[in-house]
Each structure stands twice: as structure tokens, then as C-alpha cells.
Amino acid sequence: MGSIYGDESVVSWDGQDSTSGHEEKIFVAVRLRPLNDRELAKNDVSDWECINNTTIIFKNTLHERSMLPTAYAFDRVFGNDSPTKQVYEEAAKKIVLSVLSGMNSTIFAYGQTSSGKTYTMTGITEYTLADIFDYISNHQERDFILKFSAMEIYNELVKDLLCSDGTPLRLLDDPERGTVVDKLTEVVLRDFNHLKELLSTCETQRQIGETTLNELSSRSHQILRLTVESEAREYVGALNSSTLTASVNFVDLAGSERASQTLSAGTRLKEGCHINRSLLTLGTVIRKLSKGRNGHIPYRDSKLTRILQSSLGGNARTAIICTMSPAHTHLEQSRNTLLFASCAKQVSTSAQVNVVMSEKALVKQLQRELARLENELRNLSSLSASGGSTSALKEKELLIEKMDKEMKELIHQRDLAQSRVQDMLRSSSTSKSWVDMNNSHEKGSWTDEYPASEASEIIDPLRFDVASRTSYISDKYEGAINPSRIEDQFLEHNEEQFLSDDTSPRLYIDKYFGPDPCKGWEKMAHVTDKGFEDNCKEVQCIDIDFTKSNMGSSESSPQKADPASGYTMQSPCSSDIEVSDTSLDIPRSRSCAAIMITVEKSPSLEAAKEKENENRLQNEADNQEKLSTVESVEKSENLSTKESQSPIMNENIKTLREDSMEKKHEDCVKELSEVIKPKSTPEPVKQVEDDFVRMIKPEPVKQVEDNSVRMIKPEPVKQVEDNFVRMIKPEPVKQVEKDYVRMNKPEPVKQVEDDLMTKPGSVKQVIDDSKEMKDAKTPNEPEKTADYGSPKAEEKNQYVSDWYTEFERQRRDIIELWNACNIPLVHRTYFFLLFKGDPSDAVYMEVELRRLSFLKNTLHGVRIVKDDQFFTQASSLKALNREREMLSKRMLKKFSAKEREALFQKWGIYLKSKQRRLQLCRRLWTDITNMERINESAAIVAKLVGFKEPGQAPKEMFGLSYSPDPTNLRSSSWRHSLPM
Numbered sequence: 001m002g003s004i005y006g007d008e009s010v011v012s013w014d015g016q017d018s019t020s021g022h023e024e025k026i027f028v029a030v031r032l033r034p035l036n037d038r039e040l041a042k043n044d045v046s047d048w049e050c051i052n053n054t055t056i057i058f059k060n061t062l063h064e065r066s067m068l069p070t071a072y073a074f075d076r077v078f079g080n081d082s083p084t085k086q087v088y089e090e091a092a093k094k095i096v097l098s099v100l101s102g103m104n105s106t107i108f109a110y111g112q113t114s115s116g117k118t119y120t121m122t123g124i125t126e127y128t129l130a131d132i133f134d135y136i137s138n139h140q141e142r143d144f145i146l147k148f149s150a151m152e153i154y155n156e157l158v159k160d161l162l163c164s165d166g167t168p169l170r171l172l173d174d175p176e177r178g179t180v181v182d183k184l185t186e187v188v189l190r191d192f193n194h195l196k197e198l199l200s201t202c203e204t205q206r207q208i209g210e211t212t213l214n215e216l217s218s219r220s221h222q223i224l225r226l227t228v229e230s231e232a233r234e235y236v237g238a239l240n241s242s243t244l245t246a247s248v249n250f251v252d253l254a255g256s257e258r259a260s261q262t263l264s265a266g267t268r269l270k271e272g273c274h275i276n277r278s279l280l281t282l283g284t285v286i287r288k289l290s291k292g293r294n295g296h297i298p299y300r301d302s303k304l305t306r307i308l309q310s311s312l313g314g315n316a317r318t319a320i321i322c323t324m325s326p327a328h329t330h331l332e333q334s335r336n337t338l339l340f341a342s343c344a345k346q347v348s349t350s351a352q353v354n355v356v357m358s359e360k361a362l363v364k365q366l367q368r369e370l371a372r373l374e375n376e377l378r379n380l381s382s383l384s385a386s387g388g389s390t391s392a393l394k395e396k397e398l399l400i401e402k403m404d405k406e407m408k409e410l411i412h413q414r415d416l417a418q419s420r421v422q423d424m425l426r427s428s429s430t431s432k433s434w435v436d437m438n439n440s441h442e443k444g445s446w447t448d449e450y451p452a453s454e455a456s457e458i459i460d461p462l463r464f465d466v467a468s469r470t471s472y473i474s475d476k477y478e479g480a481i482n483p484s485r486i487e488d489q490f491l492e493h494n495e496e497q498f499l500s501d502d503t504s505p506r507l508y509i510d511k512y513f514g515p516d517p518c519k520g521w522e523k524m525a526h527v528t529d530k531g532f533e534d535n536c537k538e539v540q541c542i543d544i545d546f547t548k549s550n551m552g553s554s555e556s557s558p559q560k561a562d563p564a565s566g567y568t569m570q571s572p573c574s575s576d577i578e579v580s581d582t583s584l585d586i587p588r589s590r591s592c593a594a595i596m597i598t599v600e601k602s603p604s605l606e607a608a609k610e611k612e613n614e615n616r617l618q619n620e621a622d623n624q625e626k627l628s629t630v631e632s633v634e635k636s637e638n639l640s641t642k643e644s645q646s647p648i649m650n651e652n653i654k655t656l657r658e659d660s661m662e663k664k665h666e667d668c669v670k671e672l673s674e675v676i677k678p679k680s681t682p683e684p685v686k687q688v689e690d691d692f693v694r695m696i697k698p699e700p701v702k703q704v705e706d707n708s709v710r711m712i713k714p715e716p717v718k719q720v721e722d723n724f725v726r727m728i729k730p731e732p733v734k735q736v737e738k739d740y741v742r743m744n745k746p747e748p749v750k751q752v753e754d755d756l757m758t759k760p761g762s763v764k765q766v767i768d769d770s771k772e773m774k775d776a777k778t779p780n781e782p783e784k785t786a787d788y789g790s791p792k793a794e795e796k797n798q799y800v801s802d803w804y805t806e807f808e809r810q811r812r813d814i815i816e817l818w819n820a821c822n823i824p825l826v827h828r829t830y831f832f833l834l835f836k837g838d839p840s841d842a843v844y845m846e847v848e849l850r851r852l853s854f855l856k857n858t859l860h861g862v863r864i865v866k867d868d869q870f871f872t873q874a875s876s877l878k879a880l881n882r883e884r885e886m887l888s889k890r891m892l893k894k895f896s897a898k899e900r901e902a903l904f905q906k907w908g909i910y911l912k913s914k915q916r917r918l919q920l921c922r923r924l925w926t927d928i929t930n931m932e933r934i935n936e937s938a939a940i941v942a943k944l945v946g947f948k949e950p951g952q953a954p955k956e957m958f959g960l961s962y963s964p965d966p967t968n969l970r971s972s973s974w975r976h977s978l979p980m
């Protein structure tokens with residue numbers, strides 16, 4: 001008897017958790033009735049016999065030549081002496097009383113005409129109702145409502161058995177309740193007697209006809225329906241009250257019949273046709289369901305199957321009691337019944353508790369559900385706000401913006417640095433050129449060699465603007481002398497002038513770095529040498545020109561040429577560029593060269609300093625010379641009129657007088673080093689370049705775009721599909737195979753061996769220690785014995801003991817993994833016997849553990865992708881079962897009958913059971929927690945396979961040289977089954 005646990009709980013009749021839907025097969029029982037008087041009168045014989053509770057056999061095999069089965073097994077079979085009460089208790093009660101648990105249930109009586117369906121079903125209905133009423137009276141804590149309805153399907157018309165007008169009822173399809181019989185009378189039962197009255201009404205109403213086989217043959221399918229609603233009394237009207245509601249159907253089918261047997265005609269024949277047709281549909285539904293739910297199930301082909309759809313593979317617990325006549329004359333019908341029963345046995349239903357909540361409870365629950373959903377929605381939105389695609393994009397945009405700013409700043413700094421470099425170089429070169437030029441001028445040599453006409457021809461195409469250039473250069477010159485002004489000059493300087501000026505830092509960048517400044521640093525390394533040399537030359541030329549113009553002015557009006565001196569102040573005198581460049585052979589500023597080397601090769605700071613020192617030494621020598629030159633200029637200054645000197649020149653001379661060239665060079669180098677220091681080492685430059693490329697090139701944007709596209713476009717699906725295809729395609733298997741092969745190759749063994757033998761605290765160490773301990777224990781060597789028991793010896797002892805604990809642990813792991821990976825038993829045995837607990841086993845164990853762990857993971861993966869290809873190749877259950885079969889065959893040869901019997905007894909195998917050897921082999925290596933069983937398994941397999949010296953496994957077996965007595969392994973499949 002079940003129990004009720006209060007509100008929202010259910011009655012459990014069979015110990016199952018009935019609150020959730022569970023799938024179960026239809027319960028099928030067969031009931032054999034006794035031969036009836038008519039059959040006895042005809043001397044009919046009984047063909048069938050129930051040999052136990054579940055099996056019914058065909059007795060008269062002599063009369064039956066067919067190949068049809070002679071024995072049938074069902075959930076329960078009842079012989080002709082079984083009373084209906086027993087049938088109810090053992091085959092129906094559990095199912096029908098599920099109605100009290102809130103689960104729908106149905107009990108069918110199926111069988112040929114006159115086989116005892118009505119007889120059985122009437123009894124079952126009464127017993128059920130009696131039990132239900134009994135239950136209700138014993139459970140006053142619940143409030144029950146019972147409703148009863150009854151219908152029959154006669155000639156494919158649905159009739160209400162509780163209504164006498166005989167009007168056929170319509171079937172309606174309800175989306176929630178399925179097929180319902182429209183306007184079917186439903187009576188609320190007052191008590192058991194009320195029900196009995198109703199049952200009697202039904203009996204009267206039901207179509208009964210006389211046939212030659214049954215005087216009171218039911219000519220219709222009858223469905224009696226009892227609906228049980230229950231509610232815990234203490235919760236009635238409460239907010240959390242709920243009602244269990246379910247129906248039980250008692251279905252007494254019309255009997256299948258053969259017209260020839262029933263000798264029916266007219267009305268009976270017509271009834272028979274309808275009966276057979278609807279039963280045929282029922283049979284088809286059952287047969288189709290028994291083969292799975294593939295394809296169309298013809299529920300709607302008959303009203304019977306349509307009404308009872310929920311009981312046929314639906315959500316009602318179902319039992320079918322097939323009634324049979326044992327008479328030989330009904331053999332064919334009996335066989336059909338058994339065939340139907342066999343099919344029905346394969347059909348599953350999935351019943352669940354129907355809980356109807358009170359309106360208040362429903363509102364409360366809906367409110368709770370609403371709150372939960374709202375909460376989820378909130379979480380989702382906050383999640384998307386914090387980590388969603390929009391925020392990710394925004395974050396990236398911000399990052400890009402930030403990096404963009406940084407890059408701009410870096411570029412700006414670099415520009416400044418370059419400008420400073422140039423200015424310094426120019427000022428340095430100018431000073432030197434200017435001094436040199438003065439020296440040359442003093443010598444009066446260069447203008448003679450290069451006439452003005454030639455110079456003019458060269459300068460014209462350059463459209464050299466002497467005035468602006470002079471002004472600019474003078475400014476820059478000042479800047480070079482006063483580095484603090486450089487930046488201001490660049491900022492203040494006219495943009496156009498910058499662009500037209502090929503000494504402009506911007507053009508310089510364009511020229512040497514290209515439009516993408518990020519490439520500059522590298523490109524610069526290739527072109528600087530020549531480029532900078534050219535640039536320096538230009539600077540020199542300009543300086544020369546400037547110097548020349550100023551020098552000229554000291555002698556005459558700037559508008560007039562002085563043929564004597566060769567000054568051509570009216571026309572651009574850049575012809576002298578060439579002159580200065582070539583004929584004067586002015587040495588390029590060493591400081592310029594040094595600086596460029598620093599930039600060009602991006603050496604380390606130390607290297608730069610080294611070069612700086614080098615330059616300083618060189619410059620010291622140069623400056624000595626320059627200072628003397630300045631002195632000579634000073635001298636000449638005294639000789640010429642003071643007014644003839646330009647203020648700039650005066651300033652220059654003044655500055656040169658105040659600052660030595662060495663100081664200037666030092667300043668240049670120092671400043672340059674400071675400016676370019678962070679970029680002088682290759683890494684930051686590369687980093688800047690990489691960052692820049694990442695930030696300002698189209699790629700990052702593209703990347704962001706791609707990312708966003710990936711997030712919102714259908715491609716992800718494609719990607720997922722691709723991944724999936726990649727997952728389930730043979731490729732991963734191939735990879736897995738490769739990995740597997742790699743794992744099984746001798747290399748890892750070697751590696752593990754090496755590790756274990758060479759590492760400190762290694763196996764070798766343990767072996768040595770244990771040997772040492774063994775030696776220490778030798779009684780013949782007292783001095784060693786003396787050491788035994790000392791702290792050192794105890795430590796060693798502990799060490800060795802730890803090793804054995806570890807050994808046991810590893811061995812257990814391996815055994816577990818063997819089982820998990822379906823490793824062949826022969827392999828297990830060989831290894832198991834190999835492990836003697838010697839520390840040198842560690843190598844084998846470690847390799848085996850690694851291999852198995854890998855295999856287990858792999859198999860796990862393979863199972864996920866359901867790729868049997870690798871699975872079977874690696875270690876499949878199928879292969880293992882094959883191995884067990886083969887081992888079982890060898891038992892005859894390897895074990896005597898006595899030994900086998902002893903083994904069967906030891907392993908709990910019933911001596912009279914079939915396939916005892918196979919049973920035994922199927923148990924080998926299965927109880928992995930029982931070491932005794934494992935030991936026995938190993939011993940049995942070893943004997944079956946014929947290991948000669950199982951403990952003496954060569955380590956080569958880790959390769960492919962596994963050879964456990966080839967004479968005993970004739971079948972190649974044995975070797976094939978080995979995973980190595």
C-alpha cells in the first residue's frame with residue numbers, strides 16, 4: 001500500500017519516485033482460462049500450459065509442425081486455476097492504483113472472443129474500486145472526489161453507457177487533454193454502492209450478442225473511466241494547496257473473432273468486421289510502437305486507439321491482460337494473442353503525476369516564476385552590459401583611442417628628436433664649415449675655381465630662396481647654438497616652409513621613413529648612412545652659402561657682385577653648393593657621423609657612450625684646430641670694419657668664443673642620447689613599431705570589425721558547424737591515433753625511464769637504498785648492521801615503505817584504468833604479474849599509467865564525438881567481449897573438469913547454468929576493488945594464455961615486442977586486440 005506525504009506529495013505504490021515522469025514498459029500478463037463446457041464436449045484438448053509465473057508453453061508440439069515459438073515469456077502468466085483476485089493483485093493492482101498517485105493508468109483485456117476478457121475485467125474493476133474506496137476510507141486526511149464515466153465503441157460509434165438515448169458522441173481534440181469524448185456523462189460517486197449501480201447500468205447498456213462461441217459476447221469495446229481527485233484536507237483553500245488528479249481506464253475490448261468460427265452473419269458479421277478492424281488498428285499501433293516511434297502511428301485510424309492514445313505509448317501507466325482459450329481449436333487465435341502480447345511488451349509509456357494547483361497557488365507560483373524570469377533577464381542585461389559584445393567593442397575602441405594618443409605623442413617626440421638631431425648636426429657642421437670656409441676664404445682659393453655662372457646654373461632649378469633660407473638658417477643656427485629654442489622654432493615655423501624645405505623634419509621623416517612612420521626605424525637603418533650623408537651635405541652647402549653671403553656683405557653691397565672675390569650676392573649663389581661639396585672637400589662633421597651611427601644601428605647605451613667617448617677624443621683634436629681658427633677669425637675681425645659684420649655672425653662668433661666646440665658636441669650627444677634613449681635599444685623601437693602597426697594600420701580596425709562580425713553575423717554558426725564537423729570528422733581520430741601511437745612508442749618509456757632513474761630521489765635511489773638496507777641487514781657484516789636502526793636507516797626504511805604504499809596506489813589506479821579503457825585481459829594479466837613491488841617496476845607502472853590516462857581521456861573524447869572508428873581500433877568493449885569468449889573456449893583445454901567446477905563454485909556460477917565458462921570469463925577482471933578476485937583473474941588468464949614466466953617481462957614489451965608464448969596465441973586476433 002502506498003502512502004501520502006501531505007500536500008503536493010504523491011502516493012507511491014511501487015517505491016518509485018513518481019513525482020517526475022519515468023519511462024516504463026507496458027505490463028503484459030497472459031491469463032489462460034479453463035476449457036469451457038463446449039470445448040470439453042467437443043473433446044478439445046488444451047494446447048497451452050503455464051510452466052512458471054512468467055512462461056507459457058505450447059504443449060502439443062507433435063501436432064504443430066510449424067517453426068513458431070513454443071514458449072512465451074511475459075511479466076506474468078496465469079494458468080487456468082488462477083483466480084481473478086490473483087490476476088488483479090499480481091498484474092493489475094500496481095498499475096491501476098497509480099491513479100491515487102495522480103498518474104493516469106489503463107488496464108486492457110485483450111483476447112479472442114470467449115477467452116474471458118469480460119470475466120477478467122469485471123473482476124479487476126470491482127477489486128480496484130473496492131481498493132480505492134478502502135484507501136479513501138483509510139486516508140481521511142485527504143479529500144477525495146471520484147468521478148465515473150462509461151462509454152462503448154460499437155460499430156465505430158462512441159456511445160455513453162450512462163445515458164440511455166444511445167446518441168453517438170463526438171470526439172474532440174483538446175490541446176491539453178488530448179482526445180476527449182464530447183458530452184460524455186461524468187457522475188460524481190457518492191459511495192461504493194453508487195458505483196455498483198452505475199456498473200450495472202453499463203452492463204445493461206452494453207451491446208451484447210450471442211455468437212456460437214459466446215452466448216453473451218460483447219460486441220463492443222467498453223471503456224469505464226474513474227477519475228480520482230484528491231487534496232490534503234489541511235491545505236484545502238490554502239495558498240499552497242494543490243490537487244492530484246488522474247483517471248484509470250478499464251478497457252474490455254471486444255473479442256477478435258473469425259466469422260467462420262462464430263458463424264456470424266448479418267448484424268453479428270457487421271459487428272465482427274468493425275471489431276476486427278479496430279483491433280487490427282490497435283495491433284498496428286502496438287506493433288509500430290514496439291519498433292520505436294519512427295514513422296506514422298495510426299492512432300486516428302480507429303476511435304478506440306484515438307481515445308486511448310495516452311495509454312498506448314503515452315503518459316498513462318498501462319497493463320494489458322491477454323486472455324486465452326487453451327483449446328486446440330483456437331490455436332491460431334491464441335498465437336495471434338501471444339504475438340500481440342509480445343509486441344505490447346516492447347512498448348513504453350511515460351507516466352507523470354498530474355498536479356492541479358489551486359487558483360491562489362497558481363497565481364502565487366506564476367508570480368514566483370515571473371520574479372525569477374525578471375531576475376534572469378536583469379542578470380542577462382547586466383551581464384551583457386559588463387561583458388557583452390557592446391562593452392567589449394567599446395573597451396577596444398577606448399584602448400585604440402588611448403594607444404592612438406600614445407602613438408601620436410611618440411611620433412611627435414620622435415619628430416622632435418629627429419629635428420634636434422638635424423639641427424645639431426647642421427649647427428655643428430655649419431660651425432665647422434663656416435670656420436673652414438673662412439679658412440679657405442682667407443686662402444682665397446675656392447671662388448676662383450668655381451665661376452658664378454656655373455654656380456647659377458646649378459642653383460636655379462632648385463628655386464632657392466636666399467632670403468628666406470638665410471633667415472631660416474640663421475634662426476636654426478641660433479637654435480643649434482641654443483638647443484632650448486629648437487622646439488619653439490619648429491612649432492613657430494611656417495608649415496609651408498617646412499614642407500618646401502627639404503631639411504624639414506617632416507620631409508625627412510617622409511623621405512626616410514615613408515608615409516608610415518612605424519617603418520622608419522628599420523628603414524632608417526638602411527638609408528641613414530647615405531641619406532644622412534646627403535642631408536649633411538645640404539646643410540653644409542646652405543651654411544656655406546649663408547657664410548658666403550655674409551662674408552660678401554662685409555666687403556660690398558649685397559646687390560652687387562664682386563668679380564674679384566667671386567661673390568654673387570644678386571643671384572642665388574648656390575652654385576657654390578657644388579663647389580663646397582666637392583672642391584672644398586669639407587670633412588663631414590664627426591659628431592654628425594657619430595650621432596647617425598647611434599641612431600642607425602640602435603646600439604645599446606653603452607655602445608653609444610663608447611662612441612661618444614671616441615668622438616670626444618676625436619673632437620678634442622678637432623676643436624683644438626677650430627679654436628685656433630676662431631682665434632684667427634677674431635684676428636680678422638679686428639682687421640675688418642665692425643659694421644660690415646652681420647649681427648648673427650657676431651653672435652656666432654661670440655658664442656663660439658664662449659663655448660668650445662667640445663662642449664657643443666657633448667651637448668649634442670647628450671641631448672640626442674636623452675631624446676632617443678628610449679628608442680635606442682632595439683626592443684622598445686620594435687615595440688613602438690608593433691604597437692603602432694597594430695594601432696594605426698587597418699588591421700586592428702579590421703580585427704575589431706571581424707570580432708564584432710563574428711559576434712553578430714551568422715559566421716559563428718558556421719564556425720560552430722565547422723568545429724563540430726572537425727570534431728566528428730575522422731581528423732581528430734587521426735590525430736588521436738597519432739597521439740596514441742606517439743604515446744605507445746618507446747620514446748616516452750625512455751623518457752620516463754630516464755626521469756625515474758636519474759632524478760634525485762628516483763627509483764634508482766630507492767633501489768640503491770633498499771639494496772643498502774638489505775646489505776645492512778646481513779648478519780655477517782656487523783659494521784653495517786650497526787647502522788641499521790640508526791636514524792638514517794629508519795629514514796630509509798620509511799622511504800622504502802612509502803614507496804610500497806605508492807606502489808599499491810599506482811597499481812590500483814592502473815587496474816581501474818584498465819577497466820575504464822577496456823584493456824584486453826591478457827595485457828592486464830601480463831602487466832599485473834610483472835608488478836612485483838620492486839621499485840624497478842616504477843618505470844613500467846609510470847608508462848602504463850600515462851598511456852592509460854591518455855587513452856581514457858581519448859576514449860572519453862571519442863565517445864563524445866561518437867566516432868566508433870577509433871574506438872574499435874583502440875579498445876572497444878566489443879573486442880574485450882571477443883577476448884572473453886576466446887578465453888572461455890580455452891578453458892576446456894587448460895583446466896580439467898574438476899578444476900573448472902571448483903572455479904565455477906568459487907566464482908558463484910550455478911553449476912547447471914548454461915555457458916558457465918563464458919560466465920566465468922565475463923567476470924574476470926571485473927571486480928576491480930577486490931584484490932583477491934584480481935589475483936585470481938590474473939592467475940586464470942595467465943594459465944589460459946600460458947605465460948611462461950609472467951613476472952619476467954622484458955621492458956621491450958613497451959614497444960611492439962609483446963610475446964606471451966606465441967605457441968599459445970595462434971589466432972592473430974589476439975595480438976590485434978592488444979593495444980600496443
Ligand SMILES: Nc1ncnc2c1ncn2[C@@H]1O[C@H](COP(=O)(O)OP(=O)(O)OP(=O)(O)O)[C@@H](O)[C@H]1O
Binds near residue numbers: 118255
Ligand atoms: N478464467 C475463467 N474461469 C472460468 N470461467 C471463465 C474464465 N474466463 C472466462 N470464463 C467463462 O467463459 C465465458 C466467456 O467469457 P467472457 O465473456 O468473459 O469472454 P470474452 O472474452 O469477454 O468474450 P467476448 O469477446 O465474446 O465478449 C464466460 O461464460 C465466462 O464465465
